[in-house]
Amino acid sequence: MSVVIYNTLSRQKETFEPLSPNQVKMYCCGVTVYDYCHLGHARSYIVWDTVRRYLTWRGYNVRYVQNFTDIDDKILTRARKEKSSMEAVAKKYTAAYLEDMARLNVLEADEYTYATHTIDGIKRLIHELEQKGYAYPAEGDVYYSVRKFEGYGKLSGRKLEDMRAGESGRTETQQTQIKQDPFDFALWKSAKLDEPAWESPWGPGRPGWHIECSAMVRDRLGDTIDIHMGGADLQFPHHENEIAQSEAVTGAPLSTYWMHNGMVNVEGTKMSKSLGNFTTIRNLLDAPDGPNPMAIRMFVMQSQYRMPLDFTESAIAAAKKGWATLNDGLNFGQQYGKNLGWKLNETDLELEAAAVQQFQASMDDDFNTPGAVAVLFGLAKELQRQSNLIVHQGSPDADLWTLQQHWRTLVQLAGVLGLEAQNQEESATDSDSTNGISDAEIEKLVEARSLAKQSKNYAESDRIRDDLKAQGITLIDKPGGVTVWHR
């Protein structure tokens, strides 16, 4: 069995075969750093993080490179607005990106690249394109002559004659007049007054958007990589243009597989900065009753990465609840393992084969995370049941070995999806120290409540229970008038 990937290039699922056995070179189109990231970005990078984690778990040696676009009109506009510099704005939002992603448990790339650090490679590439007749200078700009590249449109499946230039209403009129063809795009833009600029054979200026990715991939990973990924909205023109640039120069395919994630929608339409219908990651997480970052991962994992994903209050609420169940399961070992006599560091325990097999079958099929998450829930619900038995009856009804295996399997597989529990012991200690109430005091209150119950003074007994609840202590009445509690 091998991994199957939906390749945008062929519009079908293909068996994954890396160029060199067990080596995977991945390049992910990163963000333009002019603002905080929103949920659309969160989805995208959580998805690619998961692909990377899964391939790694499957035994591939993955090299993951991602860029930051730190030269761009939007950054400049932002810098003017904030009376700052392009560099400062880019720095600020690059840092913010890294913070947000760390919270979402997105692993750092093996290498991050920056447009500003790739100027030489960019200039080299443009020069080669010029020599090979694919690029032409015009009034200090340099443009790519799209009609010279035979395969233009092969990724997005479109023909130049079918497209309406300027359909989206965003064409820059100035450029339109300079370009030989409306579909030609800028490789190099001449600098206007008080704009950051780099020296070049075509005069001072800065690179166009698409060229940086071509240059970075070539510099860091080589002429052909295994997987190139990004948002579905990058398919055209960005990735199409990358292909045109890279392949015209190298004569080799830029990437064997192209993967695109579906958009995050708000009330049926795409979340985007220009529409203003976005929620930033930090706003969502930092809201008073905001979700745990892992709940966001759950939210993303519960739909297939190529499908649109609707962001709604109720979807987040459902993900929060779902995460709570999973989190309980993940904490089972910390909570009960010691009492059950587990050795927690025992790692040579075999995982539960059926669950692993089902998980892998789902994930192998173009990263079917909803199927994989269902496996996680199967394990978590069983642990939840056992946990309830322990609390109410004092012991589980499964043998300890099986329980430990369940738990280890859950932790391991959830980890492959980047779903990790908070360290419960830590938070428990936290609440011990910050929460003034001691065990003895709780016992006293529980005792008082039992007496109140016996005399049928339920108002009093409920008051005590509510008070304790407010302090994070849950009471459980068991048959026979016994009450147990836990924080």
Added chain:
RNA sequence: GGCGGCAUGGCCAAGUGGUAAGGCAGAGGAUUGCAAAUCCUUUACCCCCAGUUCGAAUCUGGGUGCCGCCUCCA
């Protein structure tokens, strides 16, 4: 106008030829003084029409609706 995608229970969402995973919510029951938690049970003519097939949510054709892209985009 062109290209692509999607339509599955109250909401979300897997399933791509053998008669519907999972999550959230709901209902009934067990338990409880009432709760909480948990357990058990339970809710689907798979957008419409036609076709292929012994058999289709799944394939084919035709509708209808929604979404994305056509040089800001994750």
